[in-house]
Amino acid sequence: MYKIQSSKLLKDVMGNYFRGMGNSNKKMAWCTSVGPAELIRSFGFEVHFPENHGALLGATRTANDFIPEAAKLGYSNDICSYLTADVGSFLKKETPMNEHYGLTGAPKPDLIVYSTNQCREVQDWFTYFARELNVPVIGITPPRHLDEVSGEVIADVAAQYKNMIPACEKTSGNKFDIDKFRETLKLSKEATDLWKKVLFTAKAKPAPISFFDAAIHMGPIVVLRGTQIAKSYYEKLLGELEGNLDQKIGFLENEKCRIYWDGMPIWGKLRPLSDLFIQNNAAIVASTYCNSWVFDAFDEKNPFESSAKAYTEIFINRSEKAKEKILTGMINDFEIDGIIFHDAKTCFNNSNARFGMPQRLKESTGVQTLIIEGDLCDLRFYSEGQSITKIETFIEQIEGAKISAA
Numbered sequence: 001m002y003k004i005q006s007s008k009l010l011k012d013v014m015g016n017y018f019r020g021m022g023n024s025n026k027k028m029a030w031c032t033s034v035g036p037a038e039l040i041r042s043f044g045f046e047v048h049f050p051e052n053h054g055a056l057l058g059a060t061r062t063a064n065d066f067i068p069e070a071a072k073l074g075y076s077n078d079i080c081s082y083l084t085a086d087v088g089s090f091l092k093k094e095t096p097m098n099e100h101y102g103l104t105g106a107p108k109p110d111l112i113v114y115s116t117n118q119c120r121e122v123q124d125w126f127t128y129f130a131r132e133l134n135v136p137v138i139g140i141t142p143p144r145h146l147d148e149v150s151g152e153v154i155a156d157v158a159a160q161y162k163n164m165i166p167a168c169e170k171t172s173g174n175k176f177d178i179d180k181f182r183e184t185l186k187l188s189k190e191a192t193d194l195w196k197k198v199l200f201t202a203k204a205k206p207a208p209i210s211f212f213d214a215a216i217h218m219g220p221i222v223v224l225r226g227t228q229i230a231k232s233y234y235e236k237l238l239g240e241l242e243g244n245l246d247q248k249i250g251f252l253e254n255e256k257c258r259i260y261w262d263g264m265p266i267w268g269k270l271r272p273l274s275d276l277f278i279q280n281n282a283a284i285v286a287s288t289y290c291n292s293w294v295f296d297a298f299d300e301k302n303p304f305e306s307s308a309k310a311y312t313e314i315f316i317n318r319s320e321k322a323k324e325k326i327l328t329g330m331i332n333d334f335e336i337d338g339i340i341f342h343d344a345k346t347c348f349n350n351s352n353a354r355f356g357m358p359q360r361l362k363e364s365t366g367v368q369t370l371i372i373e374g375d376l377c378d379l380r381f382y383s384e385g386q387s388i389t390k391i392e393t394f395i396e397q398i399e400g401a402k403i404s405a406a
Contacts, residue, residue, distance in 0.1 A: 002251045004213055006237040013233050014219050018101035021046055027110045027172050030129070032122045033222050034292060034314055035115040036140065036161060036307060038188050041226045042181040043172040048106050049223050050125065053097070054082025057089060058267030058377035060096040067378060080121040081346040081377035087128060108133055111171040113164070115140040117317045119349040138167050142312045147322050149313045157308035182300040184226040185307065189298035194234035195221045196294045201241045202285040203334055206250020208241040211261045211284040212274035213251065221293040256281040257398045258335055260367075262288045262327070263342035264350050264376040269384070276388060282395045286334045288315055288327075288352070316350050323352060324360060331365050338368040338398045340391070345373065345381040368401055370394040 021028070029045040031037050037047055057063040063081060066088025071077055073091075075084050089095050090105065097103040112135055114126040123139055130137035140160045143153050165176045198217070201208050209217070217237060224230035244250065259277070261284050266273065277284055292314055299306035315326060330336065339361065341353035348354075358369035372390055374382035 002249070004209065004217070004237070004240065006217070006233075006240050009233065009236060010217060010219065013224070013229060015101060017220075017223055017229075018097060018103060021048060021107050022101070022103045024107070028107045029111045029113055029171075030106070030109040030126065031112075032114045032118065032126070034118055034311060034316075035113060036164070036311065038184045038226045038303075038307060039161060039164065039181060040111075040113060040168065042177065042184045043168045043174050045111070045168075045172060046107075047223070048109065050086050050106070050129075051082050051122075052219075052223055053089070053095070053106060054080075054086045054377060055265075055267055056096055057085040058082075059270065061268040061379070062089075062094075062096055063268070063377035064379060066092055066094070077346070077378070079346060080119065080125070081375055083121050083125040084346075085377050087125070090129070090132075109135050111135065111167065112137040113139070115142065115311060116144075117142050117311055117314060119316075119347075121349075136167055136171060138164050140164070140311075142308075142317065144317055145319045146312070146317060147319045149309055153312060154305055154308045157312050158304040161304050161307060178303070181303050185298055185303045186300040187227060187231055188225045188295065189300065191221060191225060191227075191230040191234055192293065192295045192298065194231065194238050196291075196296075198234060198238050198241060199286070199290055199294070200333075201238075201245060204245050204250070205258075205335075206248065206253055206255055207258075207283055207285045208244040208250050210251050210274065210277075211287045211290065212265075212270050214287065214290040215265045215270060218290050218293060225293075250283075252278055252281065252283045254281050255283040257283070257337040257395060257402070259284045259398075260286050260288075260327075260330060260334065260336045260339045261342065262339055262352055264289060264344045264347050266342065266374045266379075266382060267376055268379050269374075269382065272384070276391060277395075280392060280395045282398075284340075286330055286336065289350075291330075292316065320355055320357065324357060324364075327357075327361060328365060331361070331367055336367055337402065338370065338394065340394070341369065341371045343371050343373050345375050346378055347376055368394065368398045 026046045033051040063085035067084045069088035069091040070084035114122045220230040295310040297310035353371045
């Protein structure tokens, strides 16, 4: 069975990150996952990402134990299940971090920071914790659904970044140091460049990494951006995958078709879904989600402006026109035969099948498309039997279309 050997190191890296938060004497900041972690880290904060905790709740299949607790407060079951699971975990004072890392919960923050570049839910989510924990909260609200990220937009968001500095100084006790910000951003740029190279090894046939592998190995680029630890990890991972490329070793030797996954992972079903596709000789080689942590625009020479651009031009923050262009590029780059659109019932912002995108892409590129219903954490929205039938039929359709075109 194909195994990525760097997984052993990944377990240590992530374990040290979580256990380190429990033992740290540093000031603690909470931050959105695609938020200004580099600026925050430059002040000396340790950083916790509640969305990462939400993914952990999904992956350990404990989210549905906590979501009803948030519902009792009036949070709808239709909103982000990262939010409702995380709030519910807080209310019940239970978390899988206890079993895995010895933490009874996320360390109390000294500062909470969010960016609404992904969705408005994070503002409500983080503001809730600011009220409950009586800590300051600051936010960035970039323009949404953009065709292009203009100079005016970059200037606006960069100014919002700069406006965060007084709160960061007051809470951390440290004065802003532009050189530390540049250094942190440089490390992020180097790590994200390596992460992109990791993901793009899957252009090869056979591919040495799948979407399901990448969803796990993306941990350091989410929670350790701006550190040498993340950079070193992806140097190791990339070296292993490039070695596999040289030996023509992939996770699926006989690729009958190559598939793109659009939208959120179904965290509680990663393993059975991975096994399902492998059993059907279908390789999911690229995704919208994992590419969300590729930040080409980072530039330590212009830290504020480049951060503003990088965090505003992310896929989820773009217009339908821009998303269609990006997806078309990925279809071509990875020689995609079909796209699966995951319609996550509590993540409207990262579900891209609701305004005709699958039909337009099929017409313009010829790829087969499938929509499956589910959710990132709330498994009540996911029908396993129905999804397996749809996926297996979809793979057969792809193979039939390839035969007809031959």
